[in-house]
């Protein structure tokens with residue numbers, strides 16, 4: 001295979017072996033794709049809302065029919081355990097089906113004014129540029145392309161260079177489902193070339209960026225220079241708060257899933273475990289067997305709960321967090337080829353690097369707290385504000401603490417964060433704007449007000 005911008009070799013994180021080459025698009029190729037998207041979008045926006053809804057449902061059906069294929073691609077390219085990857089493929093179809101309800105519900109308003117009729121319309125932006133990271137390649141992409149298409153936009157999607165395969169396949173499946181050529185295009189390549197071109201291209205009218213806070217700030221600054229709206233889904237350092245009145249057995253059993261899921265490469269990972277001092281030792285006793293029982297290994301096996309990290313370089317970064325750390329105990333991981341890393345539970349102080357910075361790996365920092373006010377103070381004591389959990393049997397406390405923690409997504413006696421029907425996004429350095437939920441499609445429109453004199 002040859003490509004004007006060169007090729008990038010994909011590595012299977014379970015084996016460390018290269019298995020495929022993918023083109024790196026040039027700026028000229030991005031520009032050609034955007035030009036086709038501009039044409040496709042005009043026709044798409046003129047379709048009857050019910051026709052856009054039908055087209056998205058057809059896309060959902062094709063994704064469903066290819067769910068196993070998409071899941072297997074994610075196992076190969078990203079090292080996700082097969083059961084997680086199956087959930088992810090099904091979730092993409094659910095997001096499309098949910099988004100298909102939007103075109104016929106994006107109604108404007110009729111506002112009473114003197115001398116005529118005043119009406120608001122939800123107009124699509126035009127072409128939306130979507131930049132996604134490598135940790136959940138297909139689900140995160142769908143949170144943007146589903147509602148953006150529903151609202152009448154075209155989408156150009158840039159997957160992370162490390163994990164483009166499911167995005168590329170989704171682009172092909174959109175065509176198989178009958179979506180017009182150019183309406184949903186996937187461009188592989190680097191962030192500094194393809195992603196940046198989305199930021200600077202005058203015909204890309206909105207950018208959705210999911211990734212690190214550092215790059216997100218640059219993308220937002222570039223968009224500001226173009227007066228281009230941007231949605232940012234960024235990093236996290238979420239707290240999992242366990243009060244002494246909680247069901248401790250249940251809370252401890254849930255910890256591994258809350259932070260080691262996807263090998264901790266999850267923006268919502270509850271990577272700070274805050275435990276009330278009166279039950280601190282007891283809780284760690286309950287946690288140790290739960291961590292030891294967390295099954296790390298071959299992602300192709302249905303019994304596997306955690307696969308490898310994404311790359312050798314990322315494993316080095318994660319590993320550096322354990323240098324000099326007070327490791328309480330660790331789980332198991334395979335030896336040999338592949339970017340394996342045994343889950344780790346670390347005792348930490350609030351100011352420690354491991355208690356402040358996003359690790360993006362299967363490492364949890366445990367800290368004691370004294371009372372409710374202390375728990376809220378500690379939970380808010382990082383620049384981030386994406387997700388979090390609290391475990392308590394006291395309803396009043398659940399209400400007070402969930403209102404006090406500055407995070408976009410919280411769960412009580414649970415560590416779930418994502419549902420296609422509910423809003424998702426971060427506060428503080430974790431982002432700007434919301435995805436998913438009842439208003440998702442509206443976020444891909446701008447309001448036009450028209451006064452008809454009578």
Ligand code: TAP
Nearest residue numbers: 132133134160161190191195196211212215233234235267
């Ligand atoms: P980044 O390095 O920020 O990369 C994210 C995406 O941005 C990739 O597609 C990357 O392309 C692209 N990119 C890099 N530099 C760019 C630039 N100058 N202009 C435009 N695009 C650029 O993040 P990552 O390491 O892939 O992902 C991990 C981070 O994402 C973590 O901080 C995590 O918390 C965050 N994350 C947040 C969420 C939500 S929903 N809040 C979800 C998942 C992940 P290439 O890498 O291909 O060059």
